[in-house]
Structure formats: structure tokens, C-alpha cells
Amino acid sequence: MAAAQAHHSQDLDHDVIIIGAGMSGMYQLHRLRALGLRVRVFEAGTGVGGTWYWNRYPGARFDSESYSYGYSFSQELLDEWDWSEHFSAQPETLRYLNHVADKLDLRRDIQFRSRVTAAHYQDDARCWQILLEDGSRHRARFLVTAIGLLSAPTMPRIADVETFKGQSFHTARWPHEPVSFEGKRVAVIGTGATGVQTIQEVAKTAGHLTIFQRTPNWCAPLHNAKIDAREMADIRTRYPEIFQRCQETFACFLHTPDPRGTFEVTPEEREAFFEKLYGERGFGIWQGNFRDILVDRAANAAISDFVARKIRQRVKDQAVAEKLIPKNHGFGTRRVPLETRYYEVYNQPNVKLVDINETPIERITPEGIKTSDAEHAFDIIIYATGFDAITGAFDRIDLRGAGGRRLKDAWKEGPQTYLGVLVEGFPNMTMLMGPHTALGNIPRSIEYNVDWVTDLMRHARDHGLTRIEATRAGVDSWTDHVKSLGMGLLSNEINSWMTGINSNVEGKQTRIIARYSGSAPAYRERCDAVAADGYRELNLA
Numbered sequence: 429m430a431a432a433q434a435h436h437s438q439d440l441d442h443d444v445i446i447i448g449a450g451m452s453g454m455y456q457l458h459r460l461r462a463l464g465l466r467v468r469v470f471e472a473g474t475g476v477g478g479t480w481y482w483n484r485y486p487g488a489r490f491d492s493e494s495y496s497y498g499y500s501f502s503q504e505l506l507d508e509w510d511w512s513e514h515f516s517a518q519p520e521t522l523r524y525l526n527h528v529a530d531k532l533d534l535r536r537d538i539q540f541r542s543r544v545t546a547a548h549y550q551d552d553a554r555c556w557q558i559l560l561e562d563g564s565r566h567r568a569r570f571l572v573t574a575i576g577l578l579s580a581p582t583m584p585r586i587a588d589v590e591t592f593k594g595q596s597f598h599t600a601r602w603p604h605e606p607v608s609f610e611g612k613r614v615a616v617i618g619t620g621a622t623g624v625q626t627i628q629e630v631a632k633t634a635g636h637l638t639i640f641q642r643t644p645n646w647c648a649p650l651h652n653a654k655i656d657a658r659e660m661a662d663i664r665t666r667y668p669e670i671f672q673r674c675q676e677t678f679a680c681f682l683h684t685p686d687p688r689g690t691f692e693v694t695p696e697e698r699e700a701f702f703e704k705l706y707g708e709r710g711f712g713i714w715q716g717n718f719r720d721i722l723v724d725r726a727a728n729a730a731i732s733d734f735v736a737r738k739i740r741q742r743v744k745d746q747a748v749a750e751k752l753i754p755k756n757h758g759f760g761t762r763r764v765p766l767e768t769r770y771y772e773v774y775n776q777p778n779v780k781l782v783d784i785n786e787t788p789i790e791r792i793t794p795e796g797i798k799t800s801d802a803e804h805a806f807d808i809i810i811y812a813t814g815f816d817a818i819t820g821a822f823d824r825i826d827l828r829g830a831g832g833r834r835l836k837d838a839w840k841e842g843p844q845t846y847l848g849v850l851v852e853g854f855p856n857m858t859m860l861m862g863p864h865t866a867l868g869n870i871p872r873s874i875e876y877n878v879d880w881v882t883d884l885m886r887h888a889r890d891h892g893l894t895r896i897e898a899t900r901a902g903v904d905s906w907t908d909h910v911k912s913l914g915m916g917l918l919s920n921e922i923n924s925w926m927t928g929i930n931s932n933v934e935g936k937q938t939r940i941i942a943r944y945s946g947s948a949p950a951y952r953e954r955c956d957a958v959a960a961d962g963y964r965e966l967n968l969a
Contacts (some may be wrong), residue, residue, distance in 0.1 A: 442468045445558050447544045451476015452860040452874045453574030458881040472543040477525040479578055480518055485599035487629035488518035491708055491766040492869045495663050496682050500671045510660050515652045533670040540780035546826035547571055553893045573858045580820035584813045587791040596809040611635040616813035617795055621765035626812050631773040638780045638804055644752050646735050646759040650766040651709040676691045678947045679868025690718040690727035696835035702734045703754050714764040722918055728758040735759050742771040751783050761918045819843055829854035847955050855897040864910045864944050866951040882956050895969040902965050913945040
């Protein structure tokens with residue numbers, strides 16, 4: 429009883445405050461409530477869903493198979509939810525997450541329209557004080573960040589953006605009401621995963637579409653299809669093996685690397701294998717390819733050449749095809765966008781590609797976009813310019829740990845974490861899907877992350893602990909381990925959001941190791957060992 433009372437400090441508003449009501453915040457709320465803790469979630473939006481609440485742009489959808497993406501923790505949820513497509517679109521996904529929120533009665537502990545601007549650790553009281561945008565303050569023993577890897581959108585550094593007279597949107601801040609492209613002159617700036625999904629949808633109805641591309645990406649076919657009642661019934665019987673498979677694979681996808689090396693087979697076998705993967709659903713061509721394509725330059729060149737040939741076959745104008753083939757990175761070394769007739773868009777007479785390496789954008793004008801060689805008039809400008817990834821959402825909150833130290837300063841040279849969950853000098857703060865955790869198929873990683881944090885909180889409750897902190901030695905060891913895992917990976921030589929590079933953000937021009945590059949099973953094994961040892965690697969008080 430004494431332990432429970434020590435944990436339930438009566439002078440605090442809550443036992444735990446969670447920032448964010450996306451997939452991780454929702455599940456963490458559910459688990460901590462079951463421990464009997466007083467939990468409050470602060471969410472900037474007007475509803476649950478996180479990524480799937482904010483990203484309403486046309487074409488937004490999963491690139492993990494729907495049935496491998498939904499929550500696995502509740503048999504009831506699995507039994508009653510039908511997915512309508514192999515790769516669910518955003519509206520369906522948001523309906524699913526609202527269904528989960530209703531089912532688990534989550535909203536009563538979530539405060540919407542509540543953006544957290546600051547979180548300061550109070551040394552004397554061993555608690556966190558949270559400041560909201562409306563000026564209100566809230567105190568809790570523990571703070572959980574569920575703020576997402578890709579939740580801090582970035583606008584490009586282009587002059588006079590605010591002068592444009594037409595409609596303009598960042599894809600991650602899309603309006604809640606429909607936007608019509610019918611007969612309109614539309615610009616899309618950016619050809620990353622979001623840009624690709626947006627472009628292939630907007631091209632269906634736009635009067636004229638101009639695409640401004642800086643860096644082309646290697647894209648592969650999604651091969652989406654509807655799921656009928658019979659197939660859904662079959663999927664439901666296979667849920668145990670689907671989730672077991674996700675537990676066993678390298679990155680929690682249904683796909684995992686082929687054990688063979690690229691050059692251990694004949695050229696004919698290699699070509700046939702690449703063809704097979706190119707014709708199959710989802711990330712197989714990236715995650716289920718020969719084991720060496722992401723570490724061996726010659727192997728990577730082989731798959732890159734194969735996909736380049738596909739692009740040349742699909743795009744009629746070969747000058748345009750060459751612009752769509754990446755020259756500064758190999759296939760799979762950046763996140764691979766999955767597409768549906770994306771390359772065929774460039775065969776449409778009403779679509780134009782502008783390479784801004786050749787003719788840079790100089791500024792936005794009231795009528796449209798001025799490049800170095802032309803003025804383009806538009807009715808709508810869409811900024812598919814991505815996110816300040818992984819650490820960006822942390823940077824937007826004034827986070828201060830023990831002694832008032834700012835997280836931004838602690839991470840000046842790149843993130844330093846313990847298991848990707850804890851930070852030295854920031855007691856009682858845990859991160860869900862923070863830097864240095866296993867990423868891959870995100871909801872599978874979320875569930876593990878949340879379960880691990882829940883067990884840590886249970887340990888604190890049962891032992892009357894009021895301070896949990898990573899040690900310097902633990903952080904150094906884990907950060908070094910994460911860096912060593914990145915050695916030899918071709919992707920860590922490339923500028924991308926996965927290496928912390930963002931030319932649109934001041935100070936994000938230096939490559940860092942912001943993600944864990946090992947296998948998800950190895951990550952879980954390490955975290956499980958820490959828990960099994962009674963968390964003796966942490967400072968507990």
C-alpha cells in the first residue's frame with residue numbers, strides 16, 4: 429500500500445502525462461490505465477490518430493499490409509475489424525483508430541486542442557511540469573513522449589511563400605474538407621513518398637500538373653487490391669501466424685531478406701528473382717531482396733540497374749525517364765516509396781516535370797512559382813516537402829531535464845539514448861519510437877515499446893520508485909552500439925531523413941545516426957534482458 433501511495437503523489441495532477449494521441453499514445457494510455465495510474469494525454473489535434481489524423485492528403489495510405497499494421501494486442505479488435513484493401517487508405521485507417529478509441533473508451537483521458545510547448549523536470553518534486561499553448565500548467569510524476577517520427581512538417585526555404593493568392597497546403601496539414609483539382613493548374617513541390625502518393629492521385633483530375641523535383645526516388649509498385657469478405661475471413665484465421673512472422677523478421681514486416689547473396693546465383697536467376705519481387709505486393713523488393721543489396725556496392729548497383737530499366741520502360745520520354753532515375757543514391761538506401769502507376773503520370777500530356785537542380789525555384793509569387801528560367805501560374809500549390817524527422821518533434825518542445833538542461837543541447841551532436849527509450853539527465857521521461865529504437869513496420873515496434881515502458885512503470889509502482897533515469901555508461905554503451913550497427917550500411921552514407929539531414933531546417937545539415945539499424949528481434953532481446961535483470965542498469969530511487 430505504501431508503495432502505491434508513494435507513486436500516487438496527491439499534490440500532482442496526474443501520475444503520467446502522455447504527449448500525443450496517435451497509435452503509440454493511444455495504446456500507452458490503455459496499458460497505463462490498466463495499472464491503475466492516473467493518466468492524461470495532451471493532443472494538439474481535434475481527434476485521435478496522429479499520423480493518420482494529420483496526413484489527409486490525396487493518396488495517403490499504408491505501405492505495410494493493412495493486416496500487419498493494425499494493433500495485435502486485442503483479439504476482440506482483430507475479430508471485429510474488416511480491412512477493405514491490402515494497403516488501407518487514410519480515411520479507413522482513421523476510422524479504424526477512432527473505432528479503437530471508442531472501443532477502449534480512450535477519449536475521456538485525452539485533452540484535444542492542447543499543444544505542449546514546454547516540459548520541465550522539477551528536481552525537488554521529482555516530477556514533470558507541462559506547459560500548454562493556452563498557458564495552463566500540469567504536473568505528473570512521469571512523462572511519456574508519443575510524438576512520432578514524422579510529425580514535424582517542414583516548409584521549403586523559398587522566399588515569399590506567404591504572397592501566393594491561390595490555395596496552398598503542406599501535405600501534413602491538409603484541410604479537413606475536400607479539395608477539388610478539377611480543371612485547376614496544380615503544382616506539387618517534392619517527390620518523396622508523400623509526393624509520389626499525392627502526384628499519382630492529383631494527376632487523375634488536375635487540368636495541368638507541374639511537378640518540381642530536386643531529388644528523384646527509387647519507387648516500386650504497390651500492387652494494392654481490394655479484400656473481399658472471403659479473403660478477410662481467411663486473413664482472420666491467419667492472424668496468429670501473421671503477427672508471429674512480424675515478430676521474427678528483421679524489420680517486423682511480412683518480408684525479410686533472402687538468405688542468398690546477389691552474386692551467388694546465375695544472372696538469369698537474379699533477373700528472374702528481381703522480376704518476381706517487382707511483381708509482388710508491398711516492400712518485398714526492398715525488405716525481401718538478396719541479403720547484401722544494402723551493404724554491397726556491386727549488389728546494390730545490380731538492383732538499381734534493374735529498377736532503372738523498369739523506369740525507362742514505363743516512361744515514354746527518355747529524357748524525362750533519366751530525370752526520374754536517381755543518380756546520387758542506390759535503390760533502397762533511402763526509404764522506398766511504393767506507387768500505383770506513378771511513372772505513367774509522366775506520359776500524360778497535362779503533366780510537366782521541372783528539375784529544380786537545372787532551374788531552381790527563386791521565389792513564390794502571388795500568381796505561382798518563379799524559377800530561374802520561367803514564371804509558372806498556378807491555382808493550387810502543394811508542398812510535399814516532408815518532415816524534420818526523428819528529432820524534429822522533440823526540438824519543437826522546450827524540453828528541459830535535471831538542472832534545467834535543454835534536450836536540444838544534450839543532443840547537439842546527435843541523439844544519445846538508452847535503448848531509444850530513456851535519456852540521461854532527463855529522469856522519469858520515456859520516449860515511444862524515439863531515436864535509436866527499432867523502426868520498420870511501426871505499429872509492431874510501437875506495441876513492443878509501449879509494453880516495455882508499461883512494465884517499467886509497473887516496476888516503479890510496485891517498488892514505490894519516484895525517479896527513473898538512464899546512466900551515462902548505459903547511454904554511451906547503447907549509442908556506441910547503435911553507431912556500430914550502422915557501419916557498412918550504404919544508407920548511412922546517404923543524405924535522407926533517416927540520417928537526420930534536412931536542408932529545410934537550420935542546423936540539420938550534418939549526418940547523424942538517428943535510428944537503430946539492427947534487427948527488431950535483437951533489439952527486443954536486449955531490452956528484455958534489461959527488464960529481466962530488474963532494471964539494474966538504470967538509476968532507480
